[in-house]
Amino acid sequence: MTDQPQLKRSISLPLLVAYGVGTMVGGGFYALLGRMAGHAGMHVPVSIIVAAVIALLTALSFSELASRLPYSAGESRYVDEAFGKKWLSMLVGWGVIATGVVSAATLSRAFVNFWQDLFPATATAVGVIVLVIVLTGIAIRGILESVLIAGLITIIEVGGLIWVLVSNFKAFGTLADRLPELTPAFTWNEWSGIFIAAFLAFYAFIGFEDMVNEAEEVTNPRRTLPRGILVALLITTVLYVVVGLLAVLAVTPQELRDSKTPLAILVSDQGELARVMMVVISMLAGVNGALVQIVMSSRVAYGMSKQGMGPRVFGSVHPKFRTPVTATLLMSTIVLVLALWLPLESLARMTSAIMLVNFTLVNAALARLKIRRVEAPDGSVQFPIAVPVLGALLCAAFLGIQLFAPPG
Numbered sequence: 001m002t003d004q005p006q007l008k009r010s011i012s013l014p015l016l017v018a019y020g021v022g023t024m025v026g027g028g029f030y031a032l033l034g035r036m037a038g039h040a041g042m043h044v045p046v047s048i049i050v051a052a053v054i055a056l057l058t059a060l061s062f063s064e065l066a067s068r069l070p071y072s073a074g075e076s077r078y079v080d081e082a083f084g085k086k087w088l089s090m091l092v093g094w095g096v097i098a099t100g101v102v103s104a105a106t107l108s109r110a111f112v113n114f115w116q117d118l119f120p121a122t123a124t125a126v127g128v129i130v131l132v133i134v135l136t137g138i139a140i141r142g143i144l145e146s147v148l149i150a151g152l153i154t155i156i157e158v159g160g161l162i163w164v165l166v167s168n169f170k171a172f173g174t175l176a177d178r179l180p181e182l183t184p185a186f187t188w189n190e191w192s193g194i195f196i197a198a199f200l201a202f203y204a205f206i207g208f209e210d211m212v213n214e215a216e217e218v219t220n221p222r223r224t225l226p227r228g229i230l231v232a233l234l235i236t237t238v239l240y241v242v243v244g245l246l247a248v249l250a251v252t253p254q255e256l257r258d259s260k261t262p263l264a265i266l267v268s269d270q271g272e273l274a275r276v277m278m279v280v281i282s283m284l285a286g287v288n289g290a291l292v293q294i295v296m297s298s299r300v301a302y303g304m305s306k307q308g309m310g311p312r313v314f315g316s317v318h319p320k321f322r323t324p325v326t327a328t329l330l331m332s333t334i335v336l337v338l339a340l341w342l343p344l345e346s347l348a349r350m351t352s353a354i355m356l357v358n359f360t361l362v363n364a365a366l367a368r369l370k371i372r373r374v375e376a377p378d379g380s381v382q383f384p385i386a387v388p389v390l391g392a393l394l395c396a397a398f399l400g401i402q403l404f405a406p407p408g
Helices: 013-024 027-068 074-083 086-118 124-141 143-167 169-182 188-205 208-217 221-250 253-257 272-306 325-341 344-371 386-404
Strands: none
Touching: 013 143, 013 208, 013 221, 013 272, 027 086, 027 169, 027 188, 027 208, 027 221, 027 253, 027 272, 027 344, 027 386, 074 086, 074 272, 074 344, 086 124, 086 272, 086 325, 086 344, 124 272, 124 325, 143 169, 143 221, 143 272, 169 221, 188 221, 188 344, 188 386, 208 221, 208 272, 208 344, 221 253, 272 325, 344 386
């Protein structure tokens, strides 16, 4: 094993932030904004804030754990260190992998939906197959290439959201008069819809946890990972809340719900070319997110193999590209199968459910390490024990609400 090629440390803080923002500000938000509006109506911003609060608490826990234990397959390592139960660590690790492949399938399907908005005659299966093959080749070619491509597309997709903000900024002028419409009543019927939309919005925040799985390819990970996670989440939250608010002020929730590319509606008054450009940006967002998820899931499989929690073949690294080629090929195959067989919203809800289970366990792991007074390495960031305890409780409660809340 000493002769086995090692992963290359080439990701700096700016690249890590771009990687994280690119994972979160991706096809999930571009594709699911309309579906969120279908459940929450004018209360889409409230749903986004609910999801952001839960994501923030868990991100703080991830930041401390990544600083304590900067390794690939981070989640399974965290749970193993806290509970010492190999079966539980393996469950979490494979849960993370499941999230990655299901999320990549979600975004691949979203990409094809966006494409069909321009070319309705395109067969879904053909679009999915071509996309997954191209993304697999990029992921195998190298981590630096993957992250640089993700960073470039991130600039474009964030630019798309800024374009929406500038184009609809005048809608803020109606905010004071329409504030009653944006404020939900304290009724279960109204909040059930908000919570279901928040469940979809939570999917759009997924991505900060992916960043810890690049730990062995990040420079100075004990300092870089916590900073990168929190900066990326802050940027994403601000963009989502402001764009979500402007969207429901500028057009009706019904218009958003009925569109395959909801953000394109918000620039359509500038002409057909503007609408087409926003559809293209939405497509790139889907590509970016799917690429990052394929990279992440293959790294988790690689890390689990190194820890003896998965097949040894997943630990093989390509001698030239220095990427986990076998793990990447298998993850991409699973992505392809899921994207061909399951619809978009079902994939998104499945991803959120799996992640909430994992997040509950990761928060509990940090709480247990603190209760046991396990000493953190020098230079590690640390937060009060209330952070992981509250994070675990909120994740578990949010998952439970989704099991019992009827559609709003």
